Amino acid sequence: MSRPVVRPYKKPVHIKEYPKGTCFTAGYLVTENADWRTEKPVINNESCNGCFYCYLCCPEGVIFKKENKVDIDYKFCKGCGICAKACKAKAITMNREE
Numbered sequence: 607m608s609r610p611v612v613r614p615y616k617k618p619v620h621i622k623e624y625p626k627g628t629c630f631t632a633g634y635l636v637t638e639n640a641d642w643r644t645e646k647p648v649i650n651n652e653s654c655n656g657c658f659y660c661y662l663c664c665p666e667g668v669i670f671k672k673e674n675k676v677d678i679d680y681k682f683c684k685g686c687g688i689c690a691k692a693c694k695a696k697a698i699t700m701n702r703e704e
């Protein structure tokens with residue numbers, strides 16, 4: 607088993623300086639683990655202003671940059687809802703899993 611990868615951190619000043627991938631890679635050391643999730647965060651791209659606050663708040667590091675906005679890797683999102691609470695633009699809603 608490989609060791610966790612720690613990415614060097616340089617505080618971003620502008621949105622262009624945020625990395626493209628997730629903010630850390632620890633979640634990728636385990637197998638896909640979102641089967642037990644009961645609610646799923648859904649991002650409304652119309653309301654999202656690309657502030658990246660959710661990216662910084664996600665404890666799983668599964669929010670990533672996509673065309674200066676954000677997207678979520680559902681294979682690892684545990685559905686905790688922290689991103690939805692953190693989003694001041696109310697661009698993330700928690701929807702019940704099917």
Ligand code: SF4
Binds near residue numbers: 693
């Ligand atoms: S916190 Fe909300 S507005 Fe900011 S990037 Fe995330 S979804 Fe978009």
Ligand code: SF4
Binds near residue numbers: 687
């Ligand atoms: S619901 Fe939790 S784990 Fe999923 S993207 Fe939001 S903060 Fe991350």
